[in-house]
Each structure stands twice: as structure tokens, then as C-alpha cells.
Amino acid sequence: MSTELPGTRPGGRTERNRVAVLTATLDVLAEQGYPGLTVDAVADRSGVHKTTLYRRWGSAEGLVAAALLFGIEHGWEVPDTGSLEGDLSAMNRELADYFTDPAKSAMPMASVAAAFQSPKAADALREYYRDRHRKGAAMTERAIARGEVPADTDPVEVMRQAAAPVFYRLFVSREPVDAAVADRAARVAVIAARAGAFRTG
Amino acid sequence: MSTELPGTRPGGRTERNRVAVLTATLDVLAEQGYPGLTVDAVADRSGVHKTTLYRRWGSAEGLVAAALLFGIEHGWEVPDTGSLEGDLSAMNRELADYFTDPAKSAMPMASVAAAFQSPKAADALREYYRDRHRKGAAMTERAIARGEVPADTDPVEVMRQAAAPVFYRLFVSREPVDAAVADRAARVAVIAARAGAFRTG
Structure with missing residues (x-):
């Protein structure tokens, strides 16, 4: 690469x-x-x-x-488990793992922290998540193709919704994050997507 | 007081x-x-x-x-609009307003930022949100009493879920937040709560 x-x-x-x-x-x-x-x-x-x-x-x-x-530049391997809930759970468990393991969390934590101090760092963070959203859209696009969620579901909004409760605990309420938290947030995003909450039409 | x-x-x-x-x-x-x-x-x-x-x-x-x-010590007036979605939307609009108005956002932004730098600040943030969660539980308790959501719905999980997408945009993806974002996040939390996603039983 x-x-x-x-x-x-x-x-x-x-x-x-x-x-x-x-x-x-x-x-x-x-x-x-x-x-x-x-x-x-x-x-x-x-x-x-x-x-x-x-x-x-x-x-x-x-x-x-x-x-x-x-x-x-080093990419991100987007989960592909065969279901939207499986994909979002895998994404969230990976997030939870990265941010709670001291050996892995320094860089992602620093990126979020630095964005409060410097507009340049905030721009970099925005660009980083724009890239992740672009790549991760594949999860919802496949779910649409499988008929799991409405055809006009916004793939980026599904990602935001699935990941948000993990970050809320990490950065806002400063509460523990585990696999159960990761999975529940994924399930909620899928329930809402099926109910049409992220339709663009 | x-x-x-x-x-x-x-x-x-x-x-x-x-x-x-x-x-x-x-x-x-x-x-x-x-x-x-x-x-x-x-x-x-x-x-x-x-x-x-x-x-x-x-x-x-x-x-x-x-x-x-x-x-x-100065309290928080928990919204009481007559419906869970109304209450959570009001909470989220207040959050969006506070964090996007430069005159109001300095203190809440500093609180979140300082928690990355100091365990003492992280403890204070945790305590602050524990207090908010305790106060805000009334929104879901009233919804349970009205029969809007299952009786064993976790009131704190409803709050976390409703607020999380607002904070995701503010601190993680660094994207704009407006009333539509605030309202959609509230709606998603209510859809999931009604579907039983936050039952403790």
C-alpha cells in the first residue's frame, strides 16, 4: 500500500x-x-x-x-458477516476493543482529545470519519440488497446510530463498555432501520 | 439552593x-x-x-x-412535554443548543476535553452524568406510567441511546448538529424502547 x-x-x-x-x-x-x-x-x-x-x-x-x-492509508476491513446486525455488532466490538485496550487506545483517544484543542486536529478527525463512513456504507448497502432494510435507508446514519452509544459511554458518561453494550447498540440501529427511521425519502 | x-x-x-x-x-x-x-x-x-x-x-x-x-448544584429542569419522544427531543435540542452556541459551549466542551487529560476531570464528568441520568430517569418513568413503553424499560439506557447520536456528531465525526438530528435520535430511542430493546427483565 x-x-x-x-x-x-x-x-x-x-x-x-x-x-x-x-x-x-x-x-x-x-x-x-x-x-x-x-x-x-x-x-x-x-x-x-x-x-x-x-x-x-x-x-x-x-x-x-x-x-x-x-x-x-492503512485501510479498514469492513465486517461482512451475512447480516446487518452481525456487521454492526462486529464493528462495535472492534471499537470497544480498541478504545478500552490501553495498548491500542492511545492513538484513537489522542485523535478525539486533540480535536478539542486544535481546529487542524478536528478537521483530521472529521476527514477520518468521513472515510470510515464511506467504507462502512457497504454494510447497509448489502443489507438493502438482501432485503433486510428499506431500499432508501441512509447507510451513514445507520453507522452513526450503531456506534454512537459506545462513544457516549467512552467520552461523555465515562462508563464501562463491553460486548453487551456493543451488541445492544447494533440491535437498536437495526430495529430503527427496519422501522424506516433512516429512510432518506 | x-x-x-x-x-x-x-x-x-x-x-x-x-x-x-x-x-x-x-x-x-x-x-x-x-x-x-x-x-x-x-x-x-x-x-x-x-x-x-x-x-x-x-x-x-x-x-x-x-x-x-x-x-x-444548580440543577437541571427535566423536560415534561407529555410524551417520551417529546421529552427526549427537548433534551436533545437543549444539548444541541448548548454545545453549538459558542457562548454556552465553553464549559461543557472543556469538561469533556479535560477528561482526556486528567483522571480527576474524568471522575467529575462521570459523576455529572450519573446525576443527569438519575434526574432524567423521570422521563421514562412517566412514559411507563402512561403505558408508552414496557414496564421494565431501563430509563438510563433510553437517555444514553437518545443523546448518543448528538454527541457522536459533536465529538467523534465532528459533523453539524441541528434540531432534525436531535429529533431523529429521540425518535430512534422511542422506537427501540417500544420494541423492548431496553428491557431489564
Whole structure:
């Protein structure tokens, strides 16, 4: 998979620096969490001079934003279990797993946190979820083809609705999330979709 | 309504300082947003020495946590429109209004943001929503009494489910929120509640 940016040559110094800096950002986040992410820490870790980091990424939030978009390049395997409820449950269990495992949650947590501090990070988060919504629409499109939900069901609204209760507990009410929470939220989205709550017509 | 703390006398210096500091925290947040909230700024604004602030509240996140819990003392008027969908729509429209109006959103936004940076702020947010859930349960309890939803419907799960899609757009996908979004999320929660998705039995 290409990680090439416009105007850079793969294997060139600019591209090597970019990969080193974004990898270092992910490493620092995983080890020290978002409060420990500073431009100095990433400069030390990557071996790229901090002047370069400030010039290209501006701030710690700018680094988080770039690392998040770097993640889009690595894709997301959309669940395909044979039913809409199965697909949404799988998506939600994956979310719950990522955000509650300290080894995996640093980067996604930092992305959401940084968006409160910096419009650039908020734009990156918006772009990241736009990409996820685009990819995840396949779950509802297949359900429409199988006749599970009305033909004019909005696929993105189904995803938002299914995932939202997981995020509510993680970021708002700060309550525990487990497989039962993930599955119930998926079931609710399917009940509402069947009842026509997400029809665009 | 009493804003007395254990061990303080209303009208005493400790209590006057507390009110001055928490009011100053809210003012600084409203004017400069969460990134501008520092202990120094609150010390300047309140006239309370920053040594006192550090000793009692620890950090900017500690101030946000205390200001959030200060808000609980001021209550929340739970909607009572005569129907569950009406009540949840009113709650969601109020949420949408608070979080999208720059004059009102600084404090709630800061509360959610600070919880990513500090366990103390996360605990305060959890306590705040526990209180809201407790108060808001009345919406579903009245709906049960009216026969709108099954008698063993979990009132807190109905609230979480109704509010979650509003917060998903605000904090995760960073998409716009309006009255139509607020109303649809309320409708979905009611459809699922009627279908028995939140039964505890």
C-alpha cells in the first residue's frame, strides 16, 4: 500500500522523515499517552530536528492530525458477516476493543482529545470519519440488497446510530463498555432501520 | 439552593474564595475556551493567589472538574412535554443548543476535553452524568406510567441511546448538529424502547 504524498518521492528523504515522525508520534502516544505527547518528545524519538517538526506540523495537535490521516492509508476491513446486525455488532466490538485496550487506545483517544484543542486536529478527525463512513456504507448497502432494510435507508446514519452509544459511554458518561453494550447498540440501529427511521425519502 | 461544602461556613472566606475561583474558571472558559484556561489566568481573574489554587485544585483540569460539579448544584429542569419522544427531543435540542452556541459551549466542551487529560476531570464528568441520568430517569418513568413503553424499560439506557447520536456528531465525526438530528435520535430511542430493546427483565 502506498504512503506517498503529493510532491514526495517514495524512498526520498522527505518521505523517510515523514514516516519516521509519524511512527514516532504513534510510539510516544502508546507509551506516554496524549498528555505526554510534545514536539520535543517526537523529535527525540524520530531523530528529526524539532525545527523541521514545527515547520511542517506546527504543534503536538498537528502531529496527531497527521498520524490519524496516516492511519486512513492503512485501510479498514469492513465486517461482512451475512447480516446487518452481525456487521454492526462486529464493528462495535472492534471499537470497544480498541478504545478500552490501553495498548491500542492511545492513538484513537489522542485523535478525539486533540480535536478539542486544535481546529487542524478536528478537521483530521472529521476527514477520518468521513472515510470510515464511506467504507462502512457497504454494510447497509448489502443489507438493502438482501432485503433486510428499506431500499432508501441512509447507510451513514445507520453507522452513526450503531456506534454512537459506545462513544457516549467512552467520552461523555465515562462508563464501562463491553460486548453487551456493543451488541445492544447494533440491535437498536437495526430495529430503527427496519422501522424506516433512516429512510432518506 | 445551598452551595455549602463540608467544613466551610457559607459566607466564610473559604467559601467566598471557592465561588470566586469557580466563577472565574467559567468566565475564562467562556472568553478564551479550554486551551486558554490556565491556573494563572484564573488566579488573575478571581484575585485568589495561585498558590491557593494549586493547593486546592491542582491544575487547570482540577478547576474544570470542580466547576463542573459546581454546575450540578444548580440543577437541571427535566423536560415534561407529555410524551417520551417529546421529552427526549427537548433534551436533545437543549444539548444541541448548548454545545453549538459558542457562548454556552465553553464549559461543557472543556469538561469533556479535560477528561482526556486528567483522571480527576474524568471522575467529575462521570459523576455529572450519573446525576443527569438519575434526574432524567423521570422521563421514562412517566412514559411507563402512561403505558408508552414496557414496564421494565431501563430509563438510563433510553437517555444514553437518545443523546448518543448528538454527541457522536459533536465529538467523534465532528459533523453539524441541528434540531432534525436531535429529533431523529429521540425518535430512534422511542422506537427501540417500544420494541423492548431496553428491557431489564
